[in-house]
Amino acid sequence: xxxxxxxxxxxxxxxxxxxxxxxxxxxxxxxxxxxxxxxxxxxxxxxxxxxxxxxxxxxxxxxxxxxxxxxxxxxxxxxxxxxxxxxxxxxxxxxxxxxxxxxxxxxxxxxxxxxxxxxxxxxxxxxxxxxxxxxxxxxxxxxxxxxxxxxxxxxxxxxxxxxxxxxxxxxxxxxxxxxxxxxxxxxxxxxxxxxxxxxxxxxxxxxxxxxxxxxxxxxxxxxxxxxxxxxxxxxxxxxxxxxxxxxxxxxxxxxxxxxxxxxxxxxxxxxxxxxxxxxxxxxxxxxxxxxxxxxxxxxxxxxxxxxxxxxx
Amino acid sequence: xxxxxxxxxxxxxxxxxxxxxxxxxxxxxxxxxxxxxxxxxxxxxxxxxxxxxxxxxxxxxxxxxxxxxxxxxxxxxxxxxxxxxxxxxxxxxxxxxxxxxxxxxxxxxxxxxxxxxxxxxxxxxxxxxxxxxxxxxxxxxxxxxxxxxxxxxxxxxxxxxxxxxxxxxxxxxxxxxxxxxxxxxxxxxxxxxxxxxxxxxxxxxxxxxxxxxxxxxxxxxxxxxxxxxxxxxxxxxxxxxxxxxxxxxxxxxxxxxxxxxxxxxxxxxxxxxxxxxxxxxxxxxxxxxxxxxxxx
Numbered sequence: 077x078x079x080x081x082x083x084x085x086x087x088x089x090x091x092x093x094x095x096x097x098x099x100x101x102x103x104x105x106x107x108x109x110x111x112x113x114x115x116x117x118x119x120x121x122x123x124x125x126x127x128x129x130x131x132x133x134x135x136x137x138x139x140x141x142x143x144x145x146x147x148x149x150x151x152x153x154x155x156x157x158x159x160x161x162x163x164x165x166x167x168x169x170x171x172x173x174x175x176x177x178x179x180x181x182x183x184x185x186x187x188x189x190x191x192x193x194x195x196x197x198x199x200x201x202x203x204x205x206x207x208x209x210x211x212x213x214x215x216x217x218x219x220x221x222x223x224x225x226x227x228x229x230x231x232x233x234x235x236x237x238x239x240x241x242x243x244x245x246x247x248x249x250x251x252x253x254x255x256x257x258x259x260x261x262x263x264x265x266x267x268x269x270x271x272x273x274x275x276x277x278x279x280x281x282x283x284x285x286x287x288x289x290x291x292x293x294x295x296x297x298x299x300x301x302x303x304x305x306x307x308x309x310x311x312x313x314x315x316x317x318x319x320x321x322x323x324x325x326x327x328x329x330x331x332x333x334x335x336x337x338x339x340x341x342x343x344x345x346x347x348x349x350x351x352x353x354x355x356x357x358x359x360x361x362x363x364x365x366x367x368x369x370x371x372x373x374x375x376x377x378x379x380x381x382x383x384x385x386x387x388x
Numbered sequence: 389x390x391x392x393x394x395x396x397x398x399x400x401x402x403x404x405x406x407x408x409x410x411x412x413x414x415x416x417x418x419x420x421x422x423x424x425x426x427x428x429x430x431x432x433x434x435x436x437x438x439x440x441x442x443x444x445x446x447x448x449x450x451x452x453x454x455x456x457x458x459x460x461x462x463x464x465x466x467x468x469x470x471x472x473x474x475x476x477x478x479x480x481x482x483x484x485x486x487x488x489x490x491x492x493x494x495x496x497x498x499x500x501x502x503x504x505x506x507x508x509x510x511x512x513x514x515x516x517x518x519x520x521x522x523x524x525x526x527x528x529x530x531x532x533x534x535x536x537x538x539x540x541x542x543x544x545x546x547x548x549x550x551x552x553x554x555x556x557x558x559x560x561x562x563x564x565x566x567x568x569x570x571x572x573x574x575x576x577x578x579x580x581x582x583x584x585x586x587x588x589x590x591x592x593x594x595x596x597x598x599x600x601x602x603x604x605x606x607x608x609x610x611x612x613x614x615x616x617x618x619x620x621x622x623x624x625x626x627x628x629x630x631x632x633x634x635x636x637x638x639x640x641x642x643x644x645x646x647x648x649x650x651x652x653x654x655x656x657x658x659x660x661x662x663x664x665x666x667x668x669x670x671x672x673x674x675x676x677x678x679x680x681x682x683x684x
Contacts, residue, residue: 085489097486101500107515107559108503110525114518127525204406211399219680220673222406225414227676228668229620229641232661235648236417239424239437259413262406291398320508322623323641327649337510344514344627352518359511370506374499378567385609385682386571 114356115139122352138353142179142361179361182339189250189335190318193257198311200258201265206295208266209273210281223383226263234327241328248329256324261314264380268313271384272306273299309373313380316366336362421665425658432652440655447659457635458660461643468550468639469618472557473611479558480565480610484573487566498570505563513627516556517543520628546636549629553637556624561617565610572606573599608678616675619668640664 085093114122116134204222207213214221237256238247246252276299284294300307322337329338340362343355370377378386396404420437425447429440451458483501487494504512519526520542531538542548576599584594622641625631631638631646638646644664648657 090491093486093489094491097497100483100486101497104501104504104559104563107512107519110519111511111515123521123523125523127523127528129525200405200409203402207399207402213399213403216680220676221410223676223680224669224672225410227616227672228665229622229644231620231622231641231644231648232665232668233413233417233421235644235654235658235661236421236424237413239420239654240417243436255409256413259409262409266406316506320510322508322510322626323645327645337508340508340510340514341626350517355514356518359508359514363507363511366506366508367503370502371499374502377502377505378564378571381564382568382609382613383679385679386568386606 111356111359114352115360117353117356119353122350135353138357139361141351141354142357144178179336179339179358182334182336185250185333186319186335189253189257189333190315192250192254193261193318194311194314196254196258197261197265197314198269198307201262201310202269202300202307203295204262205266205270205273206299209270210278222263222266225259226383230260230323231327234324238327246328248332250333252328253325253333253335256328257318257321260321260324261317264317264383265310265314267383267385268310268376268380269303269307271379271387272303272310275306276302306376309376310380312369312373313376316369319366418665421658421662424655425662427655429655430652431654437654443655447656448663451656451660451663455660457638457647458643460635461638461640462664464550464637465619465621465639468554468557468621469615472554472561472618473615475554475558476562476565476614477569477607477611479562480569483562483566484569487570488573501566502563504560507560509560509623510627512556512560513624516552516559516624517628520552543629544633546633549633549637553621553624553628556628557618557621561614565614568606568610569603572603576602605678605682609682612675612679616672 113130115138116136117128117131118133118135118137121128121131121133204213208218234256241247241252246255280302281291281294281298284298285291289297320337321335322341325333325335325338326341329335334342340355340358343351343358373380424437424440426442426444427437427440428443428447429435429437433440487498507515518524522539522541526542527538527540530540540548542552580598581594584598589597620641621639622645625637625639625642626645629637631642635643644657644661647660648654651657
């Protein structure tokens with residue numbers, strides 16, 4: 077066989093590579109396929125002795141359960157005709173899934189909490205990023221200080237936070253969750269925005285200041301508009317982080333504030349046995365917004381997750 | 389007041405909000421944590437933490453020298469983190485090499501391969517729970533390969549449970565490694581490659597002596613960031629095994645959660661959390677250096 081010069085592949089190499097890529101893509105997509113397929117399965121096909129790959133009798137009941145809340149969607153996938161709530165009470169379940177566990181409230185809660193936290197994180201982060209980008213504020217120590225906030229397990233800080241928040245009456249409140257989410261995403265927003273601000277020439281701000289703007293006005297009216305694409309990408313990125321966050325919400329909230337991941341965990345911890353169908357349906361619905369946002373900022377994902385260290 | 393504000397230099401004024409947030413969420417909790425860790429406080433007593441009795445270093449002594457569960461959780465986390473980072477790096481490099489050249493449909497394949505890292509970690513845990521249950525598709529596929537029925541108890545076996553957690557993490561985060569390494573692979577300057585080719589270098593030699601050395605900083609960053617996230621692993625453990633059977637698949641985060649919030653011995657757990665925090669902060673100072681150098 078003729079050896080191909082560098083920069084060119086033989087036919088065989090091309091085919092093999094194609095096969096390999098198709099194979100890894102199929103393996104990667106399989107969990108998604110299984111989740112979506114399960115979300116359409118009726119109760120008998122969830123865990124039969126021989127796994128069902130594609131639902132024989134597809135049903136929308138799982139989605140109905142998620143939208144209406146298991147307590148209201150009566151007479152469906154469970155064996156008896158009682159609502160889940162009655163069964164749960166009989167079994168002495170701590171977590172009762174009632175009408176209020178429909179996805180709407182957690183969805184709106186998540187939307188509200190994540191948007192507020194993202195906005196705060198971006199605003200505070202932009203100011204700090206500007207200071208670091210233009211004045212090299214604080215040198216390496218400050219960089220390290222901010223990065224370290226992302227370094228240790230959140231649980232190690234959440235324990236004293238629970239203690240503090242109970243004193244400030246911030247437990248199980250929107251404000252509490254928003255503050256913590258803001259703090260935990262700040263390292264990302266600072267470094268990602270800084271990497272975008274570095275691309276904006278500082279001469280423009282200097283010109284604006286000479287023309288009579290204050291420093292702060294120059295940031296608002298010159299720098300931010302020039303970096304707005306980057307800041308928008310950072311916002312979506314931070315939003316995804318917040319939307320997926322589970323541990324902090326789990327420990328700092330109990331009944332009043334329920335985000336989407338908490339709802340997911342409730343579906344999972346019910347004593348009724350695993351409700352695979354509704355779980356899969358809920359997982360599918362909860363994943364859709366993040367996947368859409370992820371696609372929009374695909375170009376910037378690496379930049380975000382490496383704190384702007386890799387710009388491509 | 390206005391005059392006072394004007395006296396603050398502009399770069400420092402910009403930093404004030406972030407300092408306040410960090411103060412409230414980092415410095416303050418740290419002080420509370422140290423305080424509580426020196427006491428025997430538990431919320432079950434009904435007193436406030438600042439009234440609790442000091443036991444000084446007893447908690448630290450107990451957790452390091454007598455708590456086998458804590459030490460095992462630390463070792464287990466190190467095991468999970470290193471194996472996952474190694475596998476993810478290897479797979480990421482492999483994927484990256486497959487995608488160096490342009491071909492038809494490259495963008496679609498890249499987008500599809502990136503999907504796992506956008507998913508909510510809890511949902512990823514979910515998916516793998518469904519896949520790895522006794523009569524789930526994974527056992528079925530293994531059965532096809534082996535040629536007979538297999539029933540591996542993936543989620544209720546200490547070793548298999550750990551493997552399940554690792555597989556789920558590898559599935560979710562190999563795409564990140566892939567993205568980072570692909571950025572590195574495609575940024576190797578082409579004229580250096582051409583020079584090497586004209587000097588008679590083979591493909592493997594180019595990879596070994598040109599690409600890898602050039603990509604070293606990028607690989608280092610990828611490893612640091614992945615390793616750092618892996619040490620915090622919680623969500624997957626929470627969904628897949630709940631640390632069980634017994635305490636055999638607990639990680640640091642999961643141990644602190646389950647010991648802290650089921651026994652409510654806050655002083656004891658604060659000591660554990662502080663030890664973890666101290667280790668992480670010292671380690672991170674050295675580990676993060678390459679990252680800080682790159683971004684600052």
